[in-house]
Amino acid sequence: MFYSRLFCIVCMLLLPIPVLALDDRYGYPIQGSHEASIIGTPAELMPELPARVPTRQLVLDLFPDRKKPPIFFYDEGLRCTFAYQDKKAPLVFIVGGAGAGDRTDKLIVMTKALYQAGFHVITLPSPSSANFIVSASRSSVPGDLTEDAADLYRAMDAAWKQVQGDIEVSSFHLCGYSLGASEVAFVAKLDEERKLFNFGKVLMINPPVSVYNSATRIEELMKQIPGGAKKQGFFVNRMLSKFSQFYRYGNFVTINEDFLYAIYTEKLFTHEETAGLIGITYRIGMAGMLFTSDVMTNSGYVVPKNRVLRPTDSLYEYFMVSTHLSFFDYFNEQFYPHFQKQRPGLTKQQLIDAQSLKSIEGYLKSSAKFGLITNENDFILTRAELDYLRQLFGKRAKIYPRGGHLGNIEYKDNLAYMIAFLQDKETLQ
16 A cells, blocks of 8 residues: 555656646646546646535445455455435445545545535445455455446445435435446446346446456556566666655755646656556556455465465565566456356456446447546547447547546536536536
8 A cells, every 4th residue: 555655646746737728618737648647636626625524434244254364354344435415315326446445535526526516425445446355345356347246236235224224315326437437337237137226327437448458558558667567666766766866956845836847847757757657556556456366365376375364474575476467467367267167168358358348338328327427538548449438328428638547537627517417417518
């Protein structure tokens, strides 16, 4: 967790925040795809939101008989965050992107915006987060959209049962971003069969069309590291050294907009270095998933089989091993073998195809409850995939000219559109 946050901070410091918007009707100012994805939304371009909203954390014991490995002694159950109104209101479940917990910055901002608009909100961790793998995943092997959706649906049902005596709900809705956007599509399809919630609206924000294809595009960023992925440790040390020296010798008092602008004007990091750091941040997030899944399943891929890790054991070596494993390593060595055992005759291509929106295309195309928000320059999508989303969702799609991958999710116009869609307003533009 420390290293993941460290590299996120470094990535956020690569480029300045432009002060002027581009010359079109959309006011989000950051033009580059990678730059927008890293920087996000400047605070002055977010809507005015309440500093605090009434919330409480839910801890769900979904598998009472599950014996958790000692190394996960601190995990007492699936953690969800519940924000509530004091009157009857619609309830929105939100699922974050890959590796996200229930209280990521993006989820907090979305929760505040929805609460301010009159919604109850429950945020859930990503099925690829350590907390979900330990406490909510039936198989502890994340990544299959159908299985992850069933796990999420079980968690939503448990969360609702825990709060239903405390609030009045007029309707239920779903929202997810990035990987979570694809997952909520499968959750909604499952709900069509089980009808626990009868979701009124389902909003997908920056989803991948194919999880495999998008992960491949992110892995490609590692090629920007001089010497390739095997040199990532040397690369990161060099980047941190450049960053630290620049801060020390520049006589900066604090890390603020002046510091960001100085980094930009001095061109401290090249375009290739920026891409490499994004790729490494992704790898670090994957490392937590790989390690947790390996320990929970005793697969012996990272930690020797049958070795019991205690709370006092050092995890450094396992962390280093995990950060050098790619998405493809996980897919080929853990993910595919697990599902091949369950489904004899399953090919890799069939499994890849199942992790795509195209596998439920008919449902997505025919259901009026779905809405889509994405960006023209989202780097996890190819041009063909963006065109596919346009064709699939038609007028139900809102495609902004820029914002990269999730860079504009907290921008005031985007949040206003999210709220209007979930309120089922007919004036969406």
